[in-house]
Amino acid sequence: MELDEKPEAQKPPEPAIEDLYVATFMNPIGSKVLADILFELKIHRTLDVNDPIDVVGHNLGIIILEKLGVLKTDNYLERIQVMLGLRR
Numbered sequence: 255m256e257l258d259e260k261p262e263a264q265k266p267p268e269p270a271i272e273d274l275y276v277a278t279f280m281n282p283i284g285s286k287v288l289a290d291i292l293f294e295l296k297i298h299r300t301l302d303v304n305d306p307i308d309v310v311g312h313n314l315g316i317i318i319l320e321k322l323g324v325l326k327t328d329n330y331l332e333r334i335q336v337m338l339g340l341r342r
Contacts, residue, residue: 275321291318 269277279288292298297315302308319325324333335341 272321272323275318276323279322288318288322291315 278284292315295311295315296308297312297319301312316325323329332341
C-alpha cells in the first residue's frame, strides 16, 4: 500500500437469508403479509398431491415457514401450543 492510499473499508457481513425473513415477517405488518401469502399458497388446507400447483404452493409455504424457524423440531410443540391458544 502506498503512503497516500487509504485502506479499504470492510463491509459488514451480509445477514443470513433466515434473518432477513425474520426481519420482514416477524412484525405486525409483515405477519399480515405472511398470512396472506400462506393463504394464497393454500397452506391452510389439505394438499392435493395430484395437482402440481398445489404441491408447489404447499412446498413454498413450508420453505418460508422453515426459514422463519417456525417448523424447527426443537420448538414444534411450543408452536402447536401457540396455534391452539394454549401458549402465547
